[in-house]
Amino acid sequence: MKVILNENVEGLGNIGDLVNVKPGYARNFLLPRKIAIVADEKNVKEFEHQKRQAERKLEKITQEAEIVKNKIEKVSCVVSHRAGEEGKLFGSVTNIELAEKLAEAGVEIDRKHIVLAEPIKSLGEHDVTIKLDAGVTATLKVVVEASEEE
Numbered sequence: 001m002k003v004i005l006n007e008n009v010e011g012l013g014n015i016g017d018l019v020n021v022k023p024g025y026a027r028n029f030l031l032p033r034k035i036a037i038v039a040d041e042k043n044v045k046e047f048e049h050q051k052r053q054a055e056r057k058l059e060k061i062t063q064e065a066e067i068v069k070n071k072i073e074k075v076s077c078v079v080s081h082r083a084g085e086e087g088k089l090f091g092s093v094t095n096i097e098l099a100e101k102l103a104e105a106g107v108e109i110d111r112k113h114i115v116l117a118e119p120i121k122s123l124g125e126h127d128v129t130i131k132l133d134a135g136v137t138a139t140l141k142v143v144v145e146a147s148e149e150e
Helices: 023-030 041-074 095-104
Strands: 002-005 018-020 036-038 076-081 088-093 120-122 124-131 137-146
Touching (some): 002 023, 002 041, 023 036, 041 137, 076 095, 120 124
Antiparallel strands (some): 002 018, 002 036, 124 137
């Protein structure tokens, strides 16, 4: 009996796979638990249609993410903080500050997408990774300067 899997099943296949199973296994386990649907002509066509729609949607999201990536990589954020004599900051540069600087530059990014392994605590130029949709990552140049106020 041919079925289309709705979930990953270990030893059988992944979501969307068309697999051949014994009728009793399909009738007693897979179908009642909605883990799979019968692979008749109607369901196969519907599944292929949904797959094509998902691919188009992913392609559109990837294109939008690439546009945002290009905008981010053109921007250079300059952040001023009070610093000690050895170039260490009093406090640190956080992803919230970087999100605000990007917003000022016209790029709206959620702060949760800005990846800082550890907060920036020194003067100089730093590269910060920003994870966008569809697995696209951008690199933001951040320049940390000492502020004039003491």
